[in-house]
Amino acid sequence: MQEYCPTVYRKYKAETEVIIKAMTNSLNLEEDCFLNECGERDVMFLRFNYYPPCPMPDHVLGLKPHADGSTITFLLQDKLVQGLQGLKYDQWFKVPIILDALVINVGDQTEILSNGIFRSPIHRAVINSEKERLTVAIFCLADSEKEIKPVKNYSEIYFQYYHQGKRPIEASKI
Numbered sequence: 130m131q132e133y134c135p136t137v138y139r140k141y142k143a144e145t146e147v148i149i150k151a152m153t154n155s156l157n158l159e160e161d162c163f164l165n166e167c168g169e170r171d172v173m174f175l176r177f178n179y180y181p182p183c184p185m186p187d188h189v190l191g192l193k194p195h196a197d198g199s200t201i202t203f204l205l206q207d208k209l210v211q212g213l214q215g216l217k218y219d220q221w222f223k224v225p226i227i228l229d230a231l232v233i234n235v236g237d238q239t240e241i242l243s244n245g246i247f248r249s250p251i252h253r254a255v256i257n258s259e260k261e262r263l264t265v266a267i268f269c270l271a272d273s274e275k276e277i278k279p280v281k282n283y284s285e286i287y288f289q290y291y292h293q294g295k296r297p298i299e300a301s302k303i
């Protein structure tokens with residue numbers, strides 16, 4: 130993406146940095162610590178998802194349940210046809226279409242870096258019996274050579290807080 134669409138790459142890289150820094154700030158961590166873990170040679174790729182109409186939409190899924198493997202995903206929804214669903218408390222709910230808004234998902238890499246504090250949501254796409262649907266997903270990923278792990282030693286926090294009679298969540302509350 131950096132080579133083929135440098136303008137798009139720069140725009141979404143800048144957006145990703147703002148979001149990731151806001152996340153680390155909210156955890157009282159050093160602002161660049163997640164970004165440093167992702168390395169210099171971060172990756173970005175774009176996918177067009179095309180869902181043709183299907184006469185049996187209850188029997189076929191457009192995209193099966195999954196969480197994105199990214200740090201952050203930007204999803205531009207179809208302007209007219211709804212289809213994205215998120216899983217919460219074992220129930221699927223519809224993600225509404227908001228015109229000209231991007232859906233931003235936390236991906237697995239941020240879930241791992243934050244030791245599970247930021248969750249990578251399970252989502253899926255359903256299809257429509259009459260109308261086609263088109264979405265565009267931009268996935269931002271860490272350098273593929275980098276090993277992703279939680280940035281902070283949470284077991285240390287656990288014992289430190291345990292001795293003070295506090296819960297570890299107080300150290301990491303958002």
Ligand SMILES: O=C(O)CCC(=O)C(=O)O
Binds near residue numbers: 176
């Ligand atoms: O098309 C959609 O609404 C979802 C796309 C998606 O989740 C993905 O490309 O990973």
Ligand SMILES: [Fe+2]
Binds near residue numbers: 195196197252
């Ligand atoms: Fe996805």
